[in-house]
Amino acid sequence: MTTNPNDISSNTIDDSSAQKIPETKITVRDLNLYYGDNHALHNIDMDIYKNKITALIGPSGCGKSTFLRCLNRMNDLINSVRVDGEVFIDNKNIYDKDVDEVSVRKRVGMVFQQPNPFPKSIYDNVSYAPLKHGFVKKGNSCNELVEKSLIQAGLWEEVKDKLSQPGTSLSGGQQQRLCIARTIAVQPDIILMDEPTSALDPISTEKIEALMLELKEKYAIITVTHNMQQAGRVADYTAFFHMGDLIEYADTETIFINPGKKKTEDYITGRYG
Numbered sequence: 001m002t003t004n005p006n007d008i009s010s011n012t013i014d015d016s017s018a019q020k021i022p023e024t025k026i027t028v029r030d031l032n033l034y035y036g037d038n039h040a041l042h043n044i045d046m047d048i049y050k051n052k053i054t055a056l057i058g059p060s061g062c063g064k065s066t067f068l069r070c071l072n073r074m075n076d077l078i079n080s081v082r083v084d085g086e087v088f089i090d091n092k093n094i095y096d097k098d099v100d101e102v103s104v105r106k107r108v109g110m111v112f113q114q115p116n117p118f119p120k121s122i123y124d125n126v127s128y129a130p131l132k133h134g135f136v137k138k139g140n141s142c143n144e145l146v147e148k149s150l151i152q153a154g155l156w157e158e159v160k161d162k163l164s165q166p167g168t169s170l171s172g173g174q175q176q177r178l179c180i181a182r183t184i185a186v187q188p189d190i191i192l193m194d195e196p197t198s199a200l201d202p203i204s205t206e207k208i209e210a211l212m213l214e215l216k217e218k219y220a221i222i223t224v225t226h227n228m229q230q231a232g233r234v235a236d237y238t239a240f241f242h243m244g245d246l247i248e249y250a251d252t253e254t255i256f257i258n259p260g261k262k263k264t265e266d267y268i269t270g271r272y273g
């Protein structure tokens, strides 16, 4: 199955089309994942691009979160999991024996469905990991990093006068932006988002979507969504999963307007899922 949206079968590429090929950040090859006997992901091949938003869609239980967690080795934390295959980030397989999974999780940040700030102040939520990993020392450089991360997450103006208050005192939408600030603060290359707005009101959702569009200038973003309109609004590429298979992966317009597979069409037209 061709799963590279820019796969070019001809050897003759003219310059104008070559320029449109985005830079690959993640290359997934023949990825299989088992939870015990449950074969949850089947032979996934996928290239994911820098400075793009890639949406993962598909019915509940099809493997979207499982796939996302393969990209930062978070599934390693689950006892029954076995992963086969390769996930290259910048041409290095993150499943190679010499790769430290903690360092992978620093480079590949993750934002979850439920905002989950630490039970700490707003300031400490953002500064905790950079201080722990020695990226900054307490004092000015740390203050600057906290401010920069909160600005980038579109939250600074709302919290700059109450940085010592608990992160949990913020609204749900603000907490989610705090979690994004916390993710950005360790300067990842890639941000994974698992239904980041599904617990939020429409205005907060709009803010997070606007933020995603800004953040893609610096990062590769992979997001899971059940909201087809959201995928249409933010995603450059969309991947449709069904029962552990990657059925179709293409630019978002193709997936929604002219899908190549009947299963994709049935799903996006609401026939199941």
Ligand SMILES: Nc1ncnc2c1ncn2[C@@H]1O[C@H](COP(=O)(O)OP(=O)(O)OP(=O)(O)O)[C@@H](O)[C@H]1O
Binding pocket: 035, 038, 040, 058, 059, 060, 061, 062, 063, 064, 065, 066, 067, 078
């Ligand atoms: N921690 C786990 N332990 C065992 N099996 C799991 C675990 N997490 C997911 N699974 C199984 O893997 C399959 C894919 O689940 P996954 O959570 O990745 O789906 P999803 O597409 O994210 O669904 P949803 O849209 O409901 O979030 C399901 O069969 C699920 O039961």
Ligand SMILES: [Mg+2]
Binding pocket: 064, 065, 066, 194, 224
């Ligand atoms: Mg999920």
